[in-house]
Amino acid sequence: MINELKETHNQNVDQQNGFHHLLDEMGILYTDEEVYLNVGGLPSANGWALFLTSDVLQVRDLIKVVSPLLYNEGIAFSVIKNKTLATRKNDFWHGPDEVGKMIIVFTVEEDITRKMIARLAVLTKDFWGPGVNYSVRVAEIIYVTYIKYFDQQQDDGSVERITSLVFPNARRLPFKICRKYQYWKRKRLLKRRYVPLQMISRSPKGDLLKSVDLRGLKFNWCFIKEGKYHVFNDKYGRYIKDRLKWQAKVLCELEDHIPIPKFIDYFEQGEECYLVMEFLDGVDLFRRIDDMYQKRKWSELDEETQQLLIRYYLDVLFIIEKMHQKGYIHRDATASNFMVLTSGEVYTIDLELSYSIYRNEPFPPFAMGVFGYASPEQIALGIPTIKEDVYTMGALLLHVLTGKHPNSFISNESEVDAKAIVEEVKELFLQEVILSCIDLSPDKRPELKDVRAAVESMVK
Numbered sequence: 292m293i294n295e296l297k298e299t300h301n302q303n304v305d306q307q308n309g310f311h312h313l314l315d316e317m318g319i320l321y322t323d324e325e326v327y328l329n330v331g332g333l334p335s336a337n338g339w340a341l342f343l344t345s346d347v348l349q350v351r352d353l354i355k356v357v358s359p360l361l362y363n364e365g366i367a368f369s370v371i372k373n374k375t376l377a378t379r380k381n382d383f384w385h386g387p388d389e390v391g392k393m394i395i396v397f398t399v400e401e402d403i404t405r406k407m408i409a410r411l412a413v414l415t416k417d418f419w420g421p422g423v424n425y426s427v428r429v430a431e432i433i434y435v436t437y438i439k440y441f442d443q444q445q446d447d448g449s450v451e452r453i454t455s456l457v458f459p460n461a462r463r464l465p466f467k468i469c470r471k472y473q474y475w476k477r478k479r480l481l482k483r484r485y486v487p488l489q490m491i492s493r494s495p496k497g498d499l500l501k502s503v504d505l506r507g508l509k510f511n512w513c514f515i516k517e518g519k520y521h522v523f524n525d526k527y528g529r530y531i532k533d534r535l536k537w538q539a540k541v542l543c544e545l546e547d548h549i550p551i552p553k554f555i556d557y558f559e560q561g562e563e564c565y566l567v568m569e570f571l572d573g574v575d576l577f578r579r580i581d582d583m584y585q586k587r588k589w590s591e592l593d594e595e596t597q598q599l600l601i602r603y604y605l606d607v608l609f610i611i612e613k614m615h616q617k618g619y620i621h622r623d624a625t626a627s628n629f630m631v632l633t634s635g636e637v638y639t640i641d642l643e644l645s646y647s648i649y650r651n652e653p654f655p656p657f658a659m660g661v662f663g664y665a666s667p668e669q670i671a672l673g674i675p676t677i678k679e680d681v682y683t684m685g686a687l688l689l690h691v692l693t694g695k696h697p698n699s700f701i702s703n704e705s706e707v708d709a710k711a712i713v714e715e716v717k718e719l720f721l722q723e724v725i726l727s728c729i730d731l732s733p734d735k736r737p738e739l740k741d742v743r744a745a746v747e748s749m750v751k
Contacts, residue, residue, distance in 0.1 A: 309373040313354050319362050326376055327395070330358070331367030335440055338399030341407065342434040344391035344420030346524055347377045353393060353432075356414050366407065367397040381421055382523070382659065383496070384703075390495040390522075391423040391434070405466055408433060421522045422495040425456040427464055428472040435459065435466060481565060482558050485515060496522050497531065497563070501570065504555070512570035513555055520562035527655065532559065534643045535566040537653055541619065541642045542568065549613045550638040571640065572633050576603060577626035584694030590717070594751070601749050603629075604691045606637035608746070611680050612739055618649040620675045622656070624683045625664045626690055646675040663698030667705040667731055678733035684742060685728020692716050692725075705731060720745060 314321050314328060321328045345353045354370050361368045371377045371393045380389050396411075398404035412430035419432060426434035437457040442450045461468065480486055481502070489501040497517035504513045516538075518531035535557065542554040556567035574582075580603075583596050592600075607629055614621055621642070628641040646656050656675050659665060666682035669675070686697035693699075693715045700708045700715075707729055716722050724745045727737050 310354055317358055319358055326372055327369035328372055329369045333367050334397050334399050337439045339404040340436055340438050341396040341398060342392050342423045342426055343394035344423055344432045345393045345418055346420050347381055349418050350377050350393050353418055369395045387494045388424045391421045401465055408466055419521050422519050424495055425458045427459050427461045429466055429468050514568045514570045516566040518564040532564045534657055535564055538643045539566055541645050548617055549610050571630055571638055573630045575627050576629040576631055579631045580626055580694060589692055600691050603637055608743055610639050615677050618647055620646045620677055621680050622646055623660055625661050662703045663696055663701045678736050681728050681736040685725050689725050
């Protein structure tokens with residue numbers, strides 16, 4: 292039985308694009324929190340939970356379809372608060388771990404969970420949506436996870452209740468999984484040619500797989516970038532498939548001009564699409580920076596380490612300048628998208644957001660980038676210019692010189708904490724370079740050749 296709620300939603304809340312009225316119309320009481328509208332007393336005991344994912348355009352209908360059932364069964368649940376928040380979740384604004392979480396159903400007990408999976412599967416069979424991290428897919432849009440709660444003492448002595456998701460072992464899950472959703476079985480052999488042997492990373496966007504190419508029985512290593520269905524759907528009818536096809540095209544055009552992995556193949560199989568590239572042995576620049584700093588300050592690094600970091604930055608800058616010469620804007624030059632090979636060479640490994648100046652392609656440009664790195668006009672989906680890359684190179688220089696992600700200094704609203712930057716970066720001329728690169732006005736940003744000249748002055 293759902294406990295009587297002490298309050299309903301705040302009547303003063305801005306309900307534009309909101310889903311409050313849907314629950315109101317169904318006579319369902321709820322509390323209004325920052326991201327979700329909560330129905331029933333949310334549990335504090337460890338137990339099972341279901342995530343219902345959805346395309347943003349279907350969220351409204353999904354709430355109308357499942358809410359009466361859950362409410363009448365006395366099961367606590369949370370629905371995303373409005374369309375804007377739903378869009379931001381599915382567009383990775385809040386990171387990959389928040390993608391797809393449109394409705395959370397707190398079933399807790401195993402028997403109740405099994406029962407609700409069966410009933411919800413029938414109601415939601417015609418919906419679709421992106422995958423959800425730290426969970427197992429058991430129906431078209433239903434993902435199951437296990438939630439644990441624990442108390443954590445804060446620095447001020449207070450105790451905070453922490454929620455932790457436990458990724459269930461799919462093979463030992465006490466709930467039936469249709470073969471269609473037995474993900475691990477679909478990845479044993481791709482296109483009757485590629486054998487994935489190692490999952491480098493997993494995301495709702497798609498997995499990154501180290502694989503063996505059986506062609507010609509040469510057993511060469513290759514790198515496979517997967518695109519999961521219904522990820523990055525936009526109002527122009529495009530989704531992840533279009534992004535990977537575009538990246539394949541750019542790889543073919545630029546492979547003889549800049550250090551990038553060679554294109555091998557693109558194909559689609561089942562719900563997913565795959566971009567196959569040359570395998571590169573190395574670590575991404577983000578991890579390299581992190582390993583070199585080890586939570587120290589720039590002044591605490593030895594000269595050899597400082598010089599190596601400067602060289603990495605100049606190598607990235609060379610790639611960006613070369614792309615501009617060939618008529619491309621990178622638009623995603625974050626530390627994570629460059630790899631330092633075991634040979635010491637630096638390669639760019641992700642050109643998914645790149646843009647052709649000469650062909651104005653893709654149009655409109657793909658959204659959106661990484662907060663802290665992406666310029667305000669890129670976040671606002673403006674027509675790309677090379678000034679977007681100037682902004683990003685300023686953010687990367689800040690990352691290289693501090694060991695901290697630029698979002699430590701630049702908010703999601705592109706507000707710059709200049710005081711914090713000055714405190715971290717001691718050299719006046721470098722402060723000026725960084726702050727001019729990340730100026731809100733593109734016209735006030737410098738040319739990359741001027742950035743290069745300033746950074747090269749640090750080389751010994």
